[in-house]
Amino acid sequence: MGVLATRTPHRPVPIGLSTAQVIEVDAAAGVLVLGGVDIVDGSPVLDVKPYVPFSDALPAATAPDWVTQVVADEEPSALLLQAEADDEPLALSGVDINAAALQQLTAAWAAGRRCSLYPTAQHFLQLVEQVLARDIRSLHQRRNVLPVHARSTQQQQQQQQQVAEASSSPAELGDAQGPAASSSEAADRRGGQSLNTADAAAAAAAAAGGGEAGSTQGRYVVGLDGVCVSYDVCRGTGRVHVRGAHTAP
Numbered sequence: 001m002g003v004l005a006t007r008t009p010h011r012p013v014p015i016g017l018s019t020a021q022v023i024e025v026d027a028a029a030g031v032l033v034l035g036g037v038d039i040v041d042g043s044p045v046l047d048v049k050p051y052v053p054f055s056d057a058l059p060a061a062t063a064p065d066w067v068t069q070v071v072a073d074e075e076p077s078a079l080l081l082q083a084e085a086d087d088e089p090l091a092l093s094g095v096d097i098n099a100a101a102l103q104q105l106t107a108a109w110a111a112g113r114r115c116s117l118y119p120t121a122q123h124f125l126q127l128v129e130q131v132l133a134r135d136i137r138s139l140h141q142r143r144n145v146l147p148v149h150a151r152s153t154q155q156q157q158q159q160q161q162q163v164a165e166a167s168s169s170p171a172e173l174g175d176a177q178g179p180a181a182s183s184s185e186a187a188d189r190r191g192g193q194s195l196n197t198a199d200a201a202a203a204a205a206a207a208a209g210g211g212e213a214g215s216t217q218g219r220y221v222v223g224l225d226g227v228c229v230s231y232d233v234c235r236g237t238g239r240v241h242v243r244g245a246h247t248a249p
Contacts, residue, residue: 041117105229118225131224
């Protein structure tokens, strides 16, 4: 079906056939809610056919070796296919949501619940965990050691240090203002160097550990169901730390 259901490649057929789960049927409003299908919300449904197990099921279907079969907890007889290859580059250790981030996620979802695709906040939280359980960052973001703001901060610090060293030196300060001024300026420069070292260490720690523990703004942002979710990824443990959320503008 779809683009393959035609003998004229220059004139594809924009109609596909998919198996979906019936979530809700509102006969009074004439609304049929479908789930478990990878289509864009609002896509027109031309026809709905019943699922016939003896003809529509594919019991002889196979899966690649990197796809493992996991028995569902609710229905032991059902098998869920889950991609969990040992060398899966998108696999992450887990998703951590602290109390503050959980409150922001719930509040942001409640603010736009009229346009939400999920009936409760708990369903939305499951969406967040399922999406962030895989590394959805681009290849450039995954290979980038320091975030953009950390690089810009280090560049500003280096420029300030170069300007300070070029504009004053211990010999010039000693001749113009005396030994007291020289020692004062030297102490200021030492303090500035210590500050730069601390800032650089903080930036490196943020890059390695995914930001500060008390930070409310993550390095990465993803839009889910009208909510902007900010998060960090710890390079050492491979865990996702959700920092906060707000409604999309």
